[in-house]
Amino acid sequence: MPSDAAYWLVSAPLKNGDDNDLFRSIKTVVTDNTLIGGLELPSLKAGTLSSLLTLSDALPKHDAYFTSVVAKLLDTIKSLAAGSAQSQSQSASQSQSQSDKDKLESYARINDLPPTQYLIPHSGARQGWTWDAARWGQDGKVIDVVEALVKEMNSIDSIQKQKVQGYNLAKGSLAGMQRKKMGNLSTKSLVGIVSKEDVVVDSEYLETLLVAVPNNLVRDWKEKYERLTTMVVPRSSSEITKDDEYTLFNVTVFKKVKDEYLHKCREHKFLAREFAFDDEAEQRQQQEMEEASAEEKELWTDLLRLSRTNFSEAYQLLVHLKVVRLYVESVLRYGLPADYSAIVLQPDSKTSLKTLKSLSSYFQFLASKERGTGKKASGTGGNNDEVAGEWGAVMEQEYYDFVLFEVPKVVT
Structure with missing residues (x-):
C-alpha cells in the first residue's frame, strides 16, 4: 500500500477526451479531507519500446538517488536550524519549541511555498501542478529530459557536499578551540590560568x-x-x-x-x-577564537542559504522525475498516443486506506483480462517466461490498475 506520508501521483487514460474528467470524477469518490489537484503531464517523445523499458529499469535508481539528496538537504537544514536554536535561547518552553518548528518550516520551502502548496496550489480547483516547460521543454525526448534532470541533481549534490565539508571543518576547528577552554585541568588549555x-x-x-x-x-x-x-x-x-x-x-x-x-x-x-x-598567548588565543567563531558563523549563514535554495531546486527535480516516471509507466501500460490525465492527492492518514480502495474501485474498468483481479503484471498472456525475458523484473512489479507514484512529504 502506498504511504500516507506521501503525495500520490496518479495517471490514467483520458475518458471522452476530457482532461478535466479525471479530476472531477476522483474528487467525488475520495473523502473530503483528501486534498486533490490537477497534474500536468508533458507531451514528451517516448521513443522505442526497448528504450522505454531500459529507461523504466533505470528510473527507480535515479528516483532513489534524488530522494536521498532531498533527504540529506532537509537533514542539513534541520541541523543548521537546531544549531541556531541552541546558540540562542536555551528555553525549553512549548512556545519556544513551536517557534523553532515554525522557523524550520520557513526554511524548507519550494519556490517560497510550503510543499503542499507547491504540489496542490488550488486544492478546490482543476489548476494544479504544472510541468516547468521553460527549463525541461514540453515535447523533447523523454530520455534527454531524464539526463538533464540527473545532471542538474548531480551538480546540486556535488556543490552541497563541498559546502558542507567546508562548514564542518570550520565548525570542528571552533569546537576544538572551545574544548581547550573547557574540560578539567588534565585537558583544558592552561593559557590564562598559569601566570x-x-x-x-x-x-x-x-x-x-x-x-x-x-x-x-x-x-x-x-x-x-x-x-x-x-x-x-x-x-x-x-x-x-x-x-x-x-x-x-x-x-x-x-x-x-x-x-x-x-x-x-x-x-x-x-x-x-x-x-x-608566552605573554601574548592569551590575547592570541582569544583572537583566534573570535576569528574562528566569525568564520563558522559566516559559513553557517552561507550554507543555510545554499541549502534552502538547493532543497527547493532538488525537491522540484524530484517531482519532475516522478512525473516522468508517471509518463513512462503510462505509455508502457496504456500505449500510444499518450492521451493521459493525471492528478495529485494528499491522503489523510486516518482515511488513506479508504481513499486507496475508492481509487481501486473507480479504476476497475482498466483491469486487463490477462491480470484478472491480481496486482501484478503478467506480460501479454500465455507463457510469461517466454515474453518477459530480461524485462521480467520490470513486468513483475507490483502495481494497481491505475499508475501511481509517491512523492515524500517534507516532515519538519
Missing part, C-alpha cells in the same frame, strides 16, 4: 613543569614530588588552581632530569602538562 610568576623563565639550567594531580593523590604529590628524581628544586611546588577532579601544581627541576621526572610522574599517575609561557 608568569608560576614558572621559571629564560633559565639556562632550570625548567618549571606543570602537573595535574588527581585530587585523591594530592597528599602523595606533596610527599613525593621532591624525591621522584634527583636535581629537583626543594619546596618549588605550589598549588596554582584546582577543579572537581584535578589540582594543578608547578615544580622546578634541572633540565637534564626533565625526561626522567616526567616518566616518574606517569608511574605515579601524575599527569604532566606541556606548557610554554
Whole structure:
C-alpha cells in the first residue's frame, strides 16, 4: 500500500477526451479531507519500446538517488536550524519549541511555498501542478529530459557536499578551540590560568613543569614530588588552581632530569602538562577564537542559504522525475498516443486506506483480462517466461490498475 506520508501521483487514460474528467470524477469518490489537484503531464517523445523499458529499469535508481539528496538537504537544514536554536535561547518552553518548528518550516520551502502548496496550489480547483516547460521543454525526448534532470541533481549534490565539508571543518576547528577552554585541568588549555610568576623563565639550567594531580593523590604529590628524581628544586611546588577532579601544581627541576621526572610522574599517575609561557598567548588565543567563531558563523549563514535554495531546486527535480516516471509507466501500460490525465492527492492518514480502495474501485474498468483481479503484471498472456525475458523484473512489479507514484512529504 502506498504511504500516507506521501503525495500520490496518479495517471490514467483520458475518458471522452476530457482532461478535466479525471479530476472531477476522483474528487467525488475520495473523502473530503483528501486534498486533490490537477497534474500536468508533458507531451514528451517516448521513443522505442526497448528504450522505454531500459529507461523504466533505470528510473527507480535515479528516483532513489534524488530522494536521498532531498533527504540529506532537509537533514542539513534541520541541523543548521537546531544549531541556531541552541546558540540562542536555551528555553525549553512549548512556545519556544513551536517557534523553532515554525522557523524550520520557513526554511524548507519550494519556490517560497510550503510543499503542499507547491504540489496542490488550488486544492478546490482543476489548476494544479504544472510541468516547468521553460527549463525541461514540453515535447523533447523523454530520455534527454531524464539526463538533464540527473545532471542538474548531480551538480546540486556535488556543490552541497563541498559546502558542507567546508562548514564542518570550520565548525570542528571552533569546537576544538572551545574544548581547550573547557574540560578539567588534565585537558583544558592552561593559557590564562598559569601566570608568569608560576614558572621559571629564560633559565639556562632550570625548567618549571606543570602537573595535574588527581585530587585523591594530592597528599602523595606533596610527599613525593621532591624525591621522584634527583636535581629537583626543594619546596618549588605550589598549588596554582584546582577543579572537581584535578589540582594543578608547578615544580622546578634541572633540565637534564626533565625526561626522567616526567616518566616518574606517569608511574605515579601524575599527569604532566606541556606548557610554554608566552605573554601574548592569551590575547592570541582569544583572537583566534573570535576569528574562528566569525568564520563558522559566516559559513553557517552561507550554507543555510545554499541549502534552502538547493532543497527547493532538488525537491522540484524530484517531482519532475516522478512525473516522468508517471509518463513512462503510462505509455508502457496504456500505449500510444499518450492521451493521459493525471492528478495529485494528499491522503489523510486516518482515511488513506479508504481513499486507496475508492481509487481501486473507480479504476476497475482498466483491469486487463490477462491480470484478472491480481496486482501484478503478467506480460501479454500465455507463457510469461517466454515474453518477459530480461524485462521480467520490470513486468513483475507490483502495481494497481491505475499508475501511481509517491512523492515524500517534507516532515519538519
